Every structure is written in C-alpha cells, then in structure tokens.
Amino acid sequence: xxxxxxxxFTGILITSGLLAQSLGDSxxxxxxxxxxxxxxxxxxxVREARAxxxxxxxxxxxxxxxxxx
Amino acid sequence: MSGSETDTNxxxxxxxxxxxxxxxxxxxPVGTEVVVGKMMAAKxxxxxxxxxxxxxxxxxxxxxxxxIRDGCRDVAASIGFTTFLADNAEHAxxxxxxxxxxxxxxxxxLPGLNGLEVLREVKRRRPExxxxxxxGFASVQSAVQAMKHGAYDYVTKxxxxxxLRLILDRVLGHLQLTNENRILREQVKSKEGFxxxxxxxxxxxxxxxxxxxxxxxxxxxLILGESGTGKELVARSIHYSGPFRDKPFIAVDCxxxxxxxxxxxxxxxxxxxxxxxxxxxxxLLTVADGGTIFLDEIGELPVDLQAKLLRALQEKxxxxxxxxxxxxxxxxxxxxxxxxxETAVQQGxxxxxxxxxxxxxxxxxxxxxxxxxxxxxxxxxxxERLARSTGVQRNISDEALKLMLNYDWPGNVRxxxxxxxxxxxxxxxxxxxxxxxxxxxxNWKEQSNPTQVPCGARxxxxxSEIEKRAILSAIDQLHGDKLEAARLLGIGKTTLYRKLxxxxxxx
Numbered sequence: 388x389x390x391x392x393x394x395x396f397t398g399i400l401i402t403s404g405l406l407a408q409s410l411g412d413s414x415x416x417x418x419x420x421x422x423x424x425x426x427x428x429x430x431x432x433v434r435e436a437r438a439x440x441x442x443x444x445x446x447x448x449x450x451x452x453x454x455x456x
Numbered sequence: 457m458s459g460s461e462t463d464t465n466x467x468x469x470x471x472x473x474x475x476x477x478x479x480x481x482x483x484x485p486v487g488t489e490v491v492v493g494k495m496m497a498a499k500x501x502x503x504x505x506x507x508x509x510x511x512x513x514x515x516x517x518x519x520x521x522x523x524i525r526d527g528c529r530d531v532a533a534s535i536g537f538t539t540f541l542a543d544n545a546e547h548a549x550x551x552x553x554x555x556x557x558x559x560x561x562x563x564x565x566l567p568g569l570n571g572l573e574v575l576r577e578v579k580r581r582r583p584e585x586x587x588x589x590x591x592g593f594a595s596v597q598s599a600v601q602a603m604k605h606g607a608y609d610y611v612t613k614x615x616x617x618x619x620l621r622l623i624l625d626r627v628l629g630h631l632q633l634t635n636e637n638r639i640l641r642e643q644v645k646s647k648e649g650f651x652x653x654x655x656x657x658x659x660x661x662x663x664x665x666x667x668x669x670x671x672x673x674x675x676x677x678l679i680l681g682e683s684g685t686g687k688e689l690v691a692r693s694i695h696y697s698g699p700f701r702d703k704p705f706i707a708v709d710c711x712x713x714x715x716x717x718x719x720x721x722x723x724x725x726x727x728x729x730x731x732x733x734x735x736x737x738x739x740l741l742t743v744a745d746g747g748t749i750f751l752d753e754i755g756e757l758p759v760d761l762q763a764k765l766l767r768a769l770q771e772k773x774x775x776x777x778x779x780x781x782x783x784x785x786x787x788x789x790x791x792x793x794x795x796x797x798e799t800a801v802q803q804g805x806x807x808x809x810x811x812x813x814x815x816x817x818x819x820x821x822x823x824x825x826x827x828x829x830x831x832x833x834x835x836x837x838x839x840e841r842l843a844r845s846t847g848v849q850r851n852i853s854d855e856a857l858k859l860m861l862n863y864d865w866p867g868n869v870r871x872x873x874x875x876x877x878x879x880x881x882x883x884x885x886x887x888x889x890x891x892x893x894x895x896x897x898x899n900w901k902e903q904s905n906p907t908q909v910p911c912g913a914r915x916x917x918x919x920s921e922i923e924k925r926a927i928l929s930a931i932d933q934l935h936g937d938k939l940e941a942a943r944l945l946g947i948g949k950t951t952l953y954r955k956l957x958x959x960x961x962x963x
Contacts, residue, residue, distance in 0.1 A: 390565060390592040394521050396614035397590075401527030404617030423616070430614035 389440065392433050399426040513631055514555055515624075516540045518548040518574070519563040519590065528561055531617060535624050545569035545577075552581055556673040559586045559627055562607075564598060572601055579606040583699050584672060586627055590615075653689055654837045654869075657827035663690075666819045671697035676769070676814045678754075679792040680960060681821030684870030687792035690821055691750040694790060703747030706740050711753030719761055720777050723768075729778025741774050741785050748788045754814065755795035755806060762807045769813050789814065796920070798958070820960025824865040824872060831861055834869060838876040850880055852888040859890055863900045927955055 403422035410416035515537035517528045522543070529539045540555060542548035544567055551557065560578055564571030575587055589602040592613040599610045608630070611623050653660070653667075670677050671694045679687045688707055695705040713721060720729075724739030741749055751757070757765065768774045769789060773782040791814045800806035824831070835852055843849040852860075856879075865871055879892040890898060930941040942952040 390613075393592040393613035394524065398521060398523035398527065400614055400616040401531065401620065402523060405527060405530055408617075426614075427616065430616075433614055 655830040659822040675816040678818040684868030685821040695748040706744040707750040711756040725777035726779040754791040755793040
C-alpha cells in the first residue's frame with residue numbers, strides 16, 4: 388500500500404510541479420503550487436509511515452529472535 | 457498498469473528518431489516505442505548519424521505508472537534528453553535492442569521481472585548504460601543491492617520535480633565528462649588521426665565522430681567505401697574503441713573464400729557433415745561470440761548463405777553444416793562492401809531483408825581524392841613506418857609530393873602505400889624524387905573530362921561512375937550550388953540529392 392501511495396505522490400508532485408511551472412506567475416499557478424505543497428505533505432506522511440513500518444518490522448524480528456533464543 | 461498508445465504518440469513529439477509519417481511503429485498497447493519493419497534500418501541509420509552529429513542523449517524511462525513516465529519524460533526532455541518509454545521489462549529490452557540508450561531510469565518494482573533482474577540484464581546487454589533506479593521501499597538494502605548490480609544512483613519515491621532534475625543533471629554532467637574523456641583519449645592515442653586511421657581532413661573528422669558513436673552501440677554497421685580506403689581498419693577501430701574490445705574481432709573476406717567454403721567457415725560443421733569432416737569445427741561466428749565479426753565484401757556472399765546469415769542475426773543462433781541442434785551466438789556484425797548494395801537488392805542478387813538488417817548504421821569512408829589534404833600526412837606516416845622497419849629515414853621532394861597531390865588515386869590509400877614502398881625500394885638516396893614514382897603518377901594529367909577516368913576492368917568505365925563524376929564535378933565547379941548543378945545537368949533536384957546520398961557526400 389505504501390508503495391502505491393509513493394507512486395501516487397510521485398505522480399502528483401511531478402505533474403503539479405510541471406503545471407505550476409507552465410502557468411508562470413498567473414493566479415492559477417497558486418492553485419498548482421497548493422497541489423505541490425499538499426503533495427509534499429502527503430509524501431512526508433508516506434515517508435513517516437514507512438519509517439514506522441520498518442521500525443515495527445525490525446522490532447518484530449528482534450522479538451521473535453529473542454523468544455526463539 | 458496503464459501503458460497505452462498515448463505514450464507512443466506523445467513520445468513522438470519529443471523523439472526525433474522516429475518520423476510518424478514514415479516509420480512503422482509498434483502500436484501494441486504498451487507504453488513503449490519501438491521502431492519496427494523494413495523502413496527501420498534506413499531511417500534509424502540517418503537518425504543515428506543525425507543523433508551523433510547533434511550529440512543527443514537517449515533516456516529510457518521504465519515504470520508501470522503512466523503519470524510518472526509522462527512526468528519524467530517532460531522533465532528529461534526539458535534538460536535535453538531524447539526519451540523512450542517502457543512500462544515493463546520486456547518492452548524495455550526491446551527499446552534497448554533497437555536504440556542506443558545512454559541512461560535508464562528504472563523503477564525497481566515492475567510487473568513481471570523484478571527490477572534488480574532488469575538492472576542486471578540492462579548491464580549485461582549494455583555495460584556502459586547508466587542506470588538510475590527508482591525505489592519505493594527506501595530500504596538501504598534495496599539501494600545497496602542496486603548499486604552492487606551496477607546502478608549509477610538511486611532516487612526514492614515519492615520524489616519531486618527538483619529531485620528528479622538534480623539527478624538527471626548530474627547524469628548529464630557525468631556523460632558529458634565521459635564523452636570528453638573518450639575524445640581526449642582518442643586524440644592522445646593518435647595525433648595523426650583516430651586509432652590506426654590517418655587523416656585530419658574535415659571528411660575524416662566527421663568519420664571519426666561517427667566511428668566513435670558506432671563503437672559504443674551494438675547495432676550492425678555497414679561500412680561503405682571504394683577499394684583501398686581502409687574498410688577493415690575502420691571496422692577494427694569500431695571494435696577496439698567499444699566496450700567489447702577485449703572480446704574477439706574476426707575478419708572474414710567473403711570475396712576471397714570459395715562459395716562452397718564460406719558456409720562451413722562461417723557456421724562451422726559437425727563431424728561427418730561432408731567428406732573430410734573428421735571432426736566438428738566451430739564456425740567463425742561462434743569463434744567471434746561476444747565480440748565482433750567483420751564481413752568484408754558482403755556483397756559477394758551467395759544468396760542462399762545470405763538467408764542463413766539473416767537467420768543467425770535475427771535468431772542469435774546458428775546451425776552448423778550437418779548439424780541439427782542450433783548453437784546460440786551473440787556477435788556484433790560489421791559488414792563492408794564497395795558494391796552498390798541498393799542496386800544489388802534491386803537486381804535480386806542481395807536480399808533486401810539482410811540489407812536492412814545490416815544497414816542499421818552506415819558510414820562511408822571518403823576516397824583519397826576527396827581528402828587530398830591528408831596525402832602529406834599519409835606519406836609521412838608510411839615513410840616513418842618504413843624507417844622503423846628498414847632503419848633508413850627517407851623524405852620526399854616537393855616536386856614528387858606535388859605530383860602525388862595532383863594524382864587521382866583510384867586505388868586510394870592502399871595505392872599510396874604501395875607507391876611509397878615502391879619508391880623507397882627504387883630510390884638510391886634518402887629523398888624520393890619524381891623519377892621514383894610510378895609512371896602513371898608521373899604522367900598523370902588532371903582529368904577534366906569524366907569519361908577519361910581510367911577505372912573499371914580493361915579501361916571500361918561503368919555508366920554509374922561517369923554519372924557520379926559528372927554530378928560531383930558539376931557541384932564542384934559551381935562551388936557547391938546543387939540546385940544550379942541539377943539544372944545544368946538536366947536532372948531534378950530530388951534526383952540529385954538522392955544520388956548524393958548514395959555517394960555518401962550528404963547525409
């Protein structure tokens with residue numbers, strides 16, 4: 388799921404970035420810029436979730452290793 | 457999974473290698489653009505040369521997400537890359553086989569083949585290709601694994617426009633540096649030319665650029681040029697300047713082998729295949745496995761063997777004479793001819809499909825009369841070489857050199873080499889004088905009438921040669937004004953340009 392989310396946010400970040408660029412200084416560019424910012428926030432959440440997941444997995448592995456030992 | 461024709465169509469906008477009006481395209485529902493069909497060879501030949509001239513870099517984007525492919529394509533195109541798109545491994549390999557790809561932007565998670573396996577295969581097929589992996593896992597392990605398998609760098613998803621730009625800019629800088637290093641190395645290797653090829657004329661400089669590009673591609677190359685221009689030397693330069701220089705280079709002169717022997721020489725034979733075949737023998741295609749086979753005088757190859765060679769190139773396997781099991785071969789083919797293969801195709805003596813297969817990239821070596829300014833350099837080189845073997849350092853008088861510069865050299869560099877060797881043998885002192893030169897050079901009068909050019913057997917000049925001389929001479933007299941030349945010659949400008957393309961004087 389996180390991989391899919393990472394793909395979704397990559398698409399959002401790149402296309403909104405390109406859109407913002409093509410709109411230049413127009414009013415619409417602000418909207419595109421907002422999408423970029425939201426994309427960055429979403430991407431941050433994906434990274435956080437991934438770090439949590441990796442941490443949890445490592446913990447689980449350690450715990451199961453200890454119980455086996 | 458969203459590969460579609462949209463990718464293909466959009467990609468055309470950025471991709472000068474394919475003309476949507478002339479080349480057949482694979483429009484299967486994938487995000488890949490692959491040029492196929494008979495038009496491919498001729499088109500990509502011109503495109504490859506254009507590309508070499510323009511110094512464009514090719515980037516292949518492999519990702520199953522259409523939005524990411526499109527976005528990356530737009531960013532890469534704005535930096536200066538020519539882009540190709542693929543949505544899975546299989547299609548990525550097809551692009552790699554059909555085009556000279558410099559950089560691959562590869563998603564590590566693809567449908568079907570695992571991204572690391574794709575990375576390994578890309579590096580196996582194209583060791584010099586730079587691969588940047590896109591990973592969604594962000595684990596140190598997957599990145600380390602990718603780097604271990606030869607990835608240049610990695611980028612973690614999600615990434616934004618600036619991160620992508622930064623990494624592509626870095627690759628661009630790296631490639632430019634690599635290219636400059638390569639050119640410098642080649643210049644250091646020989647101040648007189650490129651590798652063993654001698655010449656500093658603009659025609660030769662152009663040839664070196666194409667050789668350099670061809671060396672770093674794996675496609676077949678058709679080397680055209682008159683007899684004695686050094687086609688094998690060019691083939692060797694392509695092989696020894698490329699990434700497979702440590703693999704074998706096998707030269708075969710198809711013109712000097714008895715037709716009945718060519719088959720067993722090229723494809724090998726099994727024990728008992730014919731009388732005298734007491735043991736199996738590998739063919740030269742097998743001997744050259746992993747490297748290059750140079751087929752000189754390819755136009756002399758019998759038609760039935762042309763079919764067999766074509767099969768070997770397409771299927772990457774051969775069947776030895778008398779054998780039943782196919783033997784896999786992975787060999788790059790360089791072919792050369794001084795014959796007009798297009799005419800041979802029209803006459804049915806050369807297979808059209810093989811011609812297109814071999815003519816993916818084509819280069820024409822200029823004749824010596826087209827680069828007379830290289831004559832002093834060549835004379836110096838041959839004198840130097842003879843001095844090393846004989847211990848006698850000779851030079852040439854201004855008058856003798858002047859005669860040599862006036863002469864037309866129908867036998868090209870080979871004739872010049874023979875001329876110098878002969879003159880050195882005859883010369884009593886350390887200076888070569890006009891009297892030491894062959895009589896045809898001493899008595900040479902510059903030709904103004906093209907029909908007087910002594911070429912062909914028994915002095916008979918082929919009409920095509922007279923035509924060529926008439927066209928080139930007209931353009932020369934008119935200081936390059938091709939339209940006026942066409943008008944005065946009484947031919948259409950399209951015909952003139954087609955002829956010039958045939959002669960290799962324009963691309």
